[in-house]
Amino acid sequence: MIDATTTPAWGKLARLASELTPDLRGWFDADPGRAQRFSFDAADLRVDLSKNLLTDELLAALVELGEQVELPARRDAMFAGQRINVTENRSVLHTALRRPESDSLIVEGRDVVADVHEVLAKVYAFADKIRSGQWKGVTGKPIQTIVNIGIGGSDLGPVMVYEALRPYVQPGLECRFVSNIDPTDLALKTQDLDPETTLFIVASKTFTTLETLTNARLAKAWLLETLAKQGAPAGSEAIAKHFVAVSTASDLVAAFGIDPANAFGFWDWVGGRYSVDSAVGTAVAVAVGPQRFAEFLAGFHAVDRHFAETPLERNVPALMGLLNVWYVDFLHAASHAVLPYAQSLHRFAAYLQQLTMESNGKGVRLDGTPVTSATGEIFWGEPGTNGQHAFYQLIHQGTALIPADFIAVATPAYPLKDGPTDVHELFLSNFFAQTKALAFGKTADEVRAEGTPEAIVPARVFPGNRPTTSIMAPALTPSVVGQLIALYEHITFTQGVVWGIDSFDQWGVELGKQLALQIAPAVGGDQAALQAQDASTKALVEYYRAHRG
Ligand code: F6P
Numbered sequence: 001m002i003d004a005t006t007t008p009a010w011g012k013l014a015r016l017a018s019e020l021t022p023d024l025r026g027w028f029d030a031d032p033g034r035a036q037r038f039s040f041d042a043a044d045l046r047v048d049l050s051k052n053l054l055t056d057e058l059l060a061a062l063v064e065l066g067e068q069v070e071l072p073a074r075r076d077a078m079f080a081g082q083r084i085n086v087t088e089n090r091s092v093l094h095t096a097l098r099r100p101e102s103d104s105l106i107v108e109g110r111d112v113v114a115d116v117h118e119v120l121a122k123v124y125a126f127a128d129k130i131r132s133g134q135w136k137g138v139t140g141k142p143i144q145t146i147v148n149i150g151i152g153g154s155d156l157g158p159v160m161v162y163e164a165l166r167p168y169v170q171p172g173l174e175c176r177f178v179s180n181i182d183p184t185d186l187a188l189k190t191q192d193l194d195p196e197t198t199l200f201i202v203a204s205k206t207f208t209t210l211e212t213l214t215n216a217r218l219a220k221a222w223l224l225e226t227l228a229k230q231g232a233p234a235g236s237e238a239i240a241k242h243f244v245a246v247s248t249a250s251d252l253v254a255a256f257g258i259d260p261a262n263a264f265g266f267w268d269w270v271g272g273r274y275s276v277d278s279a280v281g282t283a284v285a286v287a288v289g290p291q292r293f294a295e296f297l298a299g300f301h302a303v304d305r306h307f308a309e310t311p312l313e314r315n316v317p318a319l320m321g322l323l324n325v326w327y328v329d330f331l332h333a334a335s336h337a338v339l340p341y342a343q344s345l346h347r348f349a350a351y352l353q354q355l356t357m358e359s360n361g362k363g364v365r366l367d368g369t370p371v372t373s374a375t376g377e378i379f380w381g382e383p384g385t386n387g388q389h390a391f392y393q394l395i396h397q398g399t400a401l402i403p404a405d406f407i408a409v410a411t412p413a414y415p416l417k418d419g420p421t422d423v424h425e426l427f428l429s430n431f432f433a434q435t436k437a438l439a440f441g442k443t444a445d446e447v448r449a450e451g452t453p454e455a456i457v458p459a460r461v462f463p464g465n466r467p468t469t470s471i472m473a474p475a476l477t478p479s480v481v482g483q484l485i486a487l488y489e490h491i492t493f494t495q496g497v498v499w500g501i502d503s504f505d506q507w508g509v510e511l512g513k514q515l516a517l518q519i520a521p522a523v524g525g526d527q528a529a530l531q532a533q534d535a536s537t538k539a540l541v542e543y544y545r546a547h548r549g
Pocket of ligand 1: 151152153154203204205206207208209212272273358506509
């Protein structure tokens with residue numbers, strides 16, 4: 001397999017890095033076409049890369065790197081359904097989830113697009129029944145609250161998209177999301193609910209996840225006990241009306257007591273963190289309705305087509321992924337901030353953390369050999385302007401290089417005014433100002449010119465040359481939310497291809513799960529199990545047992 005570090009492009013990038021003298025002020029002054037030349041469109045997304053530590057020569061070298069690691073061929077293999085997830089011997093076909101019904105894609109003898117639309121039709125019919133009130137709880141009342149029980153990909157995507165699309169949610173319907181096995185999560189999310197108007201979606205690809213199955217059992221007990229207290233029917237007829245499932249494991253769904261007729265399937269070729277556009281998004285489909293959900297899928301598909309069809313020189317996800325490689329491997333950035341100037345995207349960074357870090361936090365390559373360069377930067381962020389009053393200090397004046405993506409939309413969902421001031425415009429002014437400050441900084445002379453005492457001039461200097469990408473869209477529509485997710489999915493893919501890793505497995509999460517099951521008896525008081533632990537774990541468990549309430 002290709003080792004990116006042995007390609008001519010890698011050598012060129014290493015040279016460019018050693019010669020680099022970042023000068024965004026100078027680069028912009030000398031080159032009036034810079035902003036336009038480094039701005040690109042992908043579907044409705046305008047992406048301005050011009051405030052990155054990027055030159056024409058560098059961009060060309062990044063494109064060469066993409067070609068020399070055969071990014072286009074790897075991308076095509078993914079879209080075609082080849083088994084590129086080698087450690088799990090699976091195809092990687094989240095892109096099939098958003099293909100239009102008129103398409104077809106035959107993979108190993110099956111039309112996966114037909115399969116996708118068969119499930120979508122079932123999800124949409126269910127969503128319509130809940131939304132119209134035709135689906136009634138066991139006592140005949142319509143459903144008002146959907147509680148999605150899932151974790152990881154079966155939670156982060158649905159929560160993030162639900163929050164992003166709150167303005168589109170049908171009045172009178174609410175979704176809640178329970179993920180943590182900390183019993184506080186389920187207790188707080190159900191404490192004020194009426195079981196007669198509540199429906200649980202148990203979402204788990206494997207239907208074996210400890211957290212989800214434990215919470216599902218707790219929810220079942222809560223439902224049946226509370227219904228019984230209210231004198232309502234509290235047996236299997238209640239489960240049938242108040243529990244549905246989303247899973248690839250229909251046998252385990254049935255074993256849990258959920259009627260397979262009330263289960264929505266998906267396939268092993270959909271990774272958990274790539275699954276919000278499958279039946280895993282059922283809570284969202286119910287909340288915003290089939291029409292909006294279809295627009296959401298169409299947004300993904302528009303960016304898929306851009307990624308699949310655009311030459312690398314203008315291919316936004318490919319360029320952003322290659323730029324990330326530049327920062328991680330050549331400029332030694334350890335993290336990447338994602339800063340949405342859209343309150344509705346307040347869970348976007350949390351969602352991206354699983355997408356990017358579970359995908360690319362890998363130390364071995366596809367052939368089992370160790371990686372040959374740094375991989376998998378830390379993604380993090382908070383919405384602007386909140387982050388400005390918290391951690392931006394470090395991005396502006398700290399010693400670490402932190403590339404940052406700024407995301408904003410032109411049209412707000414709620415166009416409020418503060419007297420004559422359009423508050424969204426004030427908000428956007430911050431979005432524009434921050435990338436400007438990060439790029440161009442403030443020199444000592446500029447600080448002095450403001451009359452600053454000499455002793456504190458150094459503390460008030462902004463070095464600038466802090467790289468940012470600005471992403472703008474007309475509005476946070478369902479389509480744009482789908483576009484943003486697909487953008488980051490393909491950025492993640494691009495980085496994984498350069499690093500030669502399997503971006504679609506997640507073996508690193510397994511050891512902790514196994515050990516938790518082994519330690520559980522010790523926590524419960526089993527002396528033999530306690531003695532078998534290492535000294536630190538033993539002492540901590542003993543502390544717990546001495547202090548539990
Ligand atoms: O533990 C990690 C993980 O396997 C994720 O990849 C996945 O999204 C999550 O657990 C939940 O898995 P499931 O949907 O099978 O319950």
